[in-house]
């Protein structure tokens with residue numbers, strides 16, 4: 255394993271990104287506590303909050319009602335994921351002018367790898383990136399930047415002096431600055447792992463630092479422990495890329511949209527979005543699932559499997575079948591609370607070979623459907639929104655219906 259002796263990685267983590275973007279775009283929110291909510295409803299909870307709101311004790315997950323009680327002046331804008339993603343792309347363009355972005359970790363976190371000529375002037379480079387962002391994106395969307403010998407330590411550094419920080423973790427200074435951090439400030443140490451470390455008598459960073467790789471492996475119960483040990487000590491650790499498991503979307507149904515018909519209308523919308531995303535990333539699915547959670551009673555699930563498919567019609571036909579079954583089994587009067595659709599059991603289009611045993615004509619129909627879906631995608635991509643599709647395209651009320659920014663996945667602009 256290689257152990258870099260310079261600052262090879264620059265990591266950028268934006269501070270309270272959703273709330274900061276809202277403040278940048280809406281001057282009336284500046285100077286006020288802001289919490290971003292997924293839906294315009296008193297029963298929802300915060301998915302992001304600014305530093306001002308944090309001082310009132312508000313966290314991610316605090317309910318909107320509780321937030322208003324603790325902080326009567328709070329503004330609760332509904333998340334606009336399309337806006338956050340558009341700004342994300344502008345941000346990438348600005349950073350790219352100073353140094354290429356090597357990996358996007360999430361909508362507000364990105365990694366740049368520095369070449370030897372950049373490593374000596376890494377701090378000045380970080381300052382130039384910050385100034386460029388301030389000028390072109392705006393002063394309210396602040397980055398915290400970390401510099402370190404590998405991605406892990408650069409990310410830890412970025413977290414150390416938020417907001418608006420610039421922190422260097424030099425390999426020769428280790429473990430010095432790390433020793434004051436609580437264990438769960440490290441990526442990969444959340445509640446479960448923290449409890450496991452405690453059970454093994456590890457309560458401080460110092461104790462963690464002095465673990466042997468073998469002991470770390472035993473505590474983690476896998477090679478992940480050695481990997482963690484190596485990253486913490488500044489080794490350059492290559493990670494195997496994990497492959498895709500599924501594509502899906504979920505949504506809470508607001509009042510007025512809780513009938514069976516409305517739920518299926520939303521399901522159609524989400525199905526098309528998910529299959530479009532799946533096509534763009536080059537996958538086909540062998541299984542399709544719909545889950546409907548009722549306001550009362552057990553949730554309902556339907557699942558169907560088919561020959562690997564990537565066209566909208568296959569999934570929409572499956573939905574129609576689920577709908578008929580729902581009607582036949584007497585669920586027309588149910589009240590639904592949320593739903594999700596998943597395409598899973600994926601095959602990569604690269605590895606997929608046409609089935610030689612299908613009856614004549616079947617493969618051709620499938621090809622035509624796939625071509626039609628590809629054509630629809632091309633039109634929508636060109637217009638950067640859904641201008642064409644199958645059936646209705648009515649947006650449910652209560653806030654944002656399109657793609658959501660999930661951890662580790664930034665939706666493409668064509669997801670909206």
Ligand SMILES: [Mg+2]
Pocket residue numbers: 267268269270271362363
């Ligand atoms: Mg962040």
